[in-house]
Amino acid sequence: MSAPTQQHPPRRRVGASLPDFPWDSLAGAKALAAAHPGGIVDLSVGTPVDATPEVVAEALRSAANAPGYPQTYGTAPLREAVAAWFARRRGVATLDPDGVLPTVGSKELVAWLPLLLGLEAGDVVAHPSVAYPTYDVGARLARATPLGADTVEELDAAWETGSRIRLLWLNSPSNPTGAVRTVEELAALVAWARAHDVVVASDECYAELGWDEAHDVTRGGLVPSVLDPRVCDGDHTGLLVAYSTSKQSNLAGYRAAFVAGDVALVRELLELRKHAGMIVPWPVQVALQAAVSDDAHVAAQRERYRARRDLLRPALQRAGFRVDHSGAGLYLWSTRGEPSRTTIDLLAQRGILAAPGDFYGPPGAQHVRIALTATDERIAEVPTRLADLA
Numbered sequence: 001m002s003a004p005t006q007q008h009p010p011r012r013r014v015g016a017s018l019p020d021f022p023w024d025s026l027a028g029a030k031a032l033a034a035a036h037p038g039g040i041v042d043l044s045v046g047t048p049v050d051a052t053p054e055v056v057a058e059a060l061r062s063a064a065n066a067p068g069y070p071q072t073y074g075t076a077p078l079r080e081a082v083a084a085w086f087a088r089r090r091g092v093a094t095l096d097p098d099g100v101l102p103t104v105g106s107k108e109l110v111a112w113l114p115l116l117l118g119l120e121a122g123d124v125v126a127h128p129s130v131a132y133p134t135y136d137v138g139a140r141l142a143r144a145t146p147l148g149a150d151t152v153e154e155l156d157a158a159w160e161t162g163s164r165i166r167l168l169w170l171n172s173p174s175n176p177t178g179a180v181r182t183v184e185e186l187a188a189l190v191a192w193a194r195a196h197d198v199v200v201a202s203d204e205c206y207a208e209l210g211w212d213e214a215h216d217v218t219r220g221g222l223v224p225s226v227l228d229p230r231v232c233d234g235d236h237t238g239l240l241v242a243y244s245t246s247k248q249s250n251l252a253g254y255r256a257a258f259v260a261g262d263v264a265l266v267r268e269l270l271e272l273r274k275h276a277g278m279i280v281p282w283p284v285q286v287a288l289q290a291a292v293s294d295d296a297h298v299a300a301q302r303e304r305y306r307a308r309r310d311l312l313r314p315a316l317q318r319a320g321f322r323v324d325h326s327g328a329g330l331y332l333w334s335t336r337g338e339p340s341r342t343t344i345d346l347l348a349q350r351g352i353l354a355a356p357g358d359f360y361g362p363p364g365a366q367h368v369r370i371a372l373t374a375t376d377e378r379i380a381e382v383p384t385r386l387a388d389l390a
Contacts, residue, residue, distance in 0.1 A: 022133060022359040029348040036351025041378045041385070043371045044353045046175070046330050048250040050304060053297035056249060059290035063283040070282035072274045074102040074258075078289040082258055085292040089217075090207065092227045094234055099263040101270055102280040102288060105255035106205055106244040110134045110169075113201060113240075114142035116272050117265075119166055126155060127169040130177055130361045132203070135169045148361055152192045159196060167199050173206040173215075173223060173328035176360050176369040180215050180327050183224045186231040194238060199265065202226040205244045205257075206329035208298055209305060215328050218302075223328055227261055236261045247330055248298045249291040256280070256288040305330065308372045308379045315382050316370065319389035324367070332370045333357075343368050350385040 026044060033040045073079070079100040086092040103109045111134050114125050125139035129148035139146040147163060149155050159165060170189060172181035181189075186202075193200045207223040215221045224231060226239050244257035259266065273279070280288070291297075313323055313332055321334040336343050340356035347354050347368070355371075357364030372379075 032348040033353040044355045060287040063286035066282040106257040111138045119144040124165045170202040177333040178326035178329040201240045208248045210328040212327040245291045319386040335367045
């Protein structure tokens with residue numbers, strides 16, 4: 001008599017719990033925009049189009065001979081350069097270089113952080129209600145539950161109903177809205193998280209690209225960080241900042257980013273990343289050090305984006321758009337008071353592709369995100385193409 005066949009439960013597919021990749025739904029609008037006689041003006045993604053700065057490219061070339069394995073932790077000079085950048089550019093003079101860890105771009109950190117922090121089924125990851133989709137995806141990868149929440153009151157309400165919040169994502173300046181949190185708002189959220197033993201991870205990747213007077217570094221402004229002593233009283237316990245040089249330094253192809261903050265949390269992430277082989281290549285580490293050590297190329301790129309913004313914003317307003325928030329970052333969060341997909345089609349008919357606000361959550365359903373990341377030649381086309389809507 002043969003032995004009974006052992007029955008295994010069906011394998012759980014991680015992908016089954018994830019939303020569809022949002023940009024796939026833009027295929028029709030992209031094809032329509034591409035059919036325009038003047039070609040497409042693609043303002044749907046935040047992909048830099050300007051040249052990588054020579055100071056960074058030269059640093060990469062200088063490290064091209066890299067036969068050995070790089071350090072997961074990054075070199076001491078790289079970590080010290082990041083700490084010096086925080087002191088020089090972000091008003092954070094007390095960051096310990098041991099609390100810095102290079103990452104393979106910032107998206108992988110956002111996606112894997114809940115899992116690396118040990119979150120599991122039943123845990124909750126809170127994130128902005130209008131947000132970069134990867135905060136939601138990262139929660140699902142860890143089998144945790146994503147929750148849109150923007151205020152202490154919303155967090156309190158979730159906590160009181162039994163939500164086991166263990167990680168709070170902040171995003172300032174926001175992608176997609178360009179809104180910037182004040183020192184007081186950040187301080188209140190950090191205080192709430194500490195009172196409830198919740199880790200705060202703040203995605204601040206657009207902090208060098210402030211436009212409003214309060215946030216424009218060329219006018220003495222500053223985008224505050226959760227590591228700012230005015231926010232955290234100089235104590236970085238339980239706080240992490242995710243940062244990328246992709247936008248400010250045109251390094252999206254390098255995947256050159258870092259996480260910084262609480263030394264104990266960073267070392268915890270380091271140990272796990274060493275086991276998993278999540279290592280930034282040595283030439284990219286050298287390039288990242290050069291990028292955060294040179295402010296001149298960032299200033300030049302900021303002015304390129306400012307010129308494009310100064311052309312796009314009035315053109316949109318003349319065409320009946322209202323631009324909300326957008327005080328910093330690479331996007332104009334715009335609405336005509338209609339469903340975002342209606343606006344996407346209207347723009348596509350004129351050869352312009354934008355991102356629908358529903359990508360970023362239900363509150364964005366009547367907005368579109370319009371990026372500044374196209375060439376000067378392409379962006380110069382926009383006012384003419386929108387002229388009939390004026």
